[in-house]
Amino acid sequence: MKGMYAGLCFIVATSWADPLVESLQFGSEPIYLGGYFSAMADIGERTQRLAIDEAALMLYGEYPRWGFMAEWEFDEPYTRYFGDDEGETTHLHGYIERLNAYYHFDDATVRFGKFFSSIGFWNQMPINVLRDTTSDPTFVYQLFPMLTTGIETNLYLDNGDILSLSLQHNNDLDGAINNFDIDRHIAWQYEHQSDWALWRMGGGWFRKRDNKESWYANIGFDKPGLEFSWLSEAGFRQEESERGYDIYLQGVWHYLPHHDLIGRIESFDDPIESRSRDIWGLVGYTWRPKPSMAFKTEVDLYVHRKERLLFSWSVMF
Template sequence: MTIRFLSLFSIVLLSFSHAQEYELGHGVSLNEYLNVGSYFSTVFESNKHNDTWMLDDVAVMAYGDINPMFSYLAEAEAVGFYSKNLTDGAEGGSKKFHIERLYGDVWMSDDFNIRFGKMITPIGYWNKEPINVLRDTSSNPLYSTLLFPRLLTGIDINGYVPAIEGLRYHLFGQNNRDLDEEYINIRNNHFYGLSLEKEFSMEWSGGASIGEYITKIDQRTRFLQAGTKYDDTQWQLTLETLLAKSEYADGQDAYALSGYAQAMYHFSPEHALIGRYEYFSDHHTDYRDNIAILGYSYRPLYPVSLKGEYQWHSLHDENRALFSLSVLF
C-alpha cells in the first residue's frame, strides 16, 4: 500500500471523525465551500478458468459551491486496487490514483451553463452514472465502454432549450490531450458531440447523440446514439444503442453496432431483479457477442449496494458470475 493512498485515506477518515450529524452517502461538509466523500467497491468473479476477488474501485472526492454561480468537483480513483486469484493464489493490483473528474461549473441560467475540465461524457443514461454503487448491475454494457470515450477533457455547454419544454442539450468538445491519459478507455485529442434528452412525462424520457473523435493512432470515428428510459419506481426499462463508422489509417472503413435492453423490477424498496440483453458487433476486429444477464440487487440503504449476476455469452468461454459490494460515504 503506497504512501499516497495512506495519505488520502487518512484525510477522509479524519474528515469523517470530525463530522457532525453525518449521513451515509452524503459526504462530509468541512466548511461552506468544501465537502469530501469517498466510495469503494469489491467484486468476486467466477468464470471457467479462475475465481478472483478484487478491491476494484477506491475513490476520494471533493466538491462544493464557491458562490451561486460557480461550483466544482474533483475525484481521484484507483481501479483494480488489489486482486487475488483464489484459484492459484496470485496477487496483483495497482495502488495508483488517477484523475477521473476535475471540473468547474458556471451556472448562468436554466438555458445556458458551462462545465470545463475533465468530466463524464454526457451521452446516454448508463455512462452518466460513473459510481458503481449507483448502477443496477456489477458489470457495464459493452456499448458504454468500447465505442466512445467515456471521459472528456474539454468543455460542455448545457441547459434546457427555451422553445421546447423538457428538452435538455449538451454541446461538448475536446481539442487537446486528456488530463490523465492513463485513465481513459479511448485515448484521443479530438472529440466533439451534441446530446439531447427530452422528458416526455414523469416516467418516460428519451434522447439521442451524435459525435466524432480521432484517436491517438489516427482512427476517426463518427457515431449516432439513441436511447429511452421508463421509470415508475417499481419498473425501470432502459434501451440504448449506438452505431459507429470508423476510418482507419490504413484506408479501411468499418462499422460497429452495439446496444442493450434492460428491465428492472423492484419487488420491494430494497430488492430488485434485473434482466439485460446486450449485442456487440465490430467489423474491424471481427468481435461479436450476444450477452444475456440475470441479476439481483439488494440495497439495505441507498448508498450501500450488494449485487449478483450471471452472464451467458455467445462466446461461451466468457460466461461468468459476478458479485459485488459497493459503499458510498
C-alpha cells in the same frame, strides 16, 4: 478456492457494520470530501478473482451559481486470482478521473475540465453503487470516449428539452483512465422528456492519438416506474471502413422495497477493436439496505463465451 470464499465472506460480514458517514464538510462552506469503494468476486469456469474493484476520493463544491468536482481514483488496486491463473496483482497508482468546474447561467450551464461525456444514460452513472448491476454494458466501452477533457455547454430550451454540446481540442488530462486515447472530440446530445419516457439521442466525432478518426451516433430511453423500470440504448461507431454496433435492453423489477431483480440482453459487434460479435444475457439481484450501499449478484451468459458469476459490495460516502 477456499481462500476466495473466505475473503468473500469477510467482505459480506464487514458490511453489516455501518461504514457510512456523511461527506466531510469544510466549515460552513458548501465544500465536501467524500468517496466510494467497491469490492467484487468474479467466478468463471477456469479462473476466479476477488478484487477491490475501485476506490476513490472526491472533493466537490456546490454553490448556488457554480461548483467544482475533483475525483482521484484507484482502479482495481488489489486483485487475488484463483484457479488456473492463481496469484495476485497490486495497482496503487491513482488517476485523475474528474477535475472540472461549472457555472449556471439562467438558461445554460458551462463546464470545463475533465468530465464524463454527456452521452446516453449509463455513461453518466460512473459509480458502482449508483448502477443496477456490477457489470457495465459493452455499449459504454466500444462506441465513444467515456471521458472528455475540454468544455461542455448545456442549453435549457423553452420547451424543457436540453441540448448538450462539448468540445475537446487537446490531449486527455490523465488519459490512461479513458477507454480511448484521444486528442480531439466533438459531441452533442439532445434530451426530451415525453409522457412515456426520457429520451436522449446524440452523436459525435473523435480522433485517437494514432490519427484514426471515428464517427458515432446513439439513441436511448429511460422509463422509471414504481414496480418496473426500463432502460435501453443503441448506437454505432464508424472508423474507416469498419463499423461496430451495440444495443441493449434492461428491465428492473422493484419487487420489494430495497430489492430489485434485473434482466438485461445485449447484442454487439466491434471489428474495429477486434471484439467478436456476441449476444450477452444477464440475470441479477440487487439489495440496497441504504441508498448509498448496494449488494449485487448476477449471472452473465454469452453465446460465444463462457458464463460467469459476479458478486459485489459497494458504498458511497
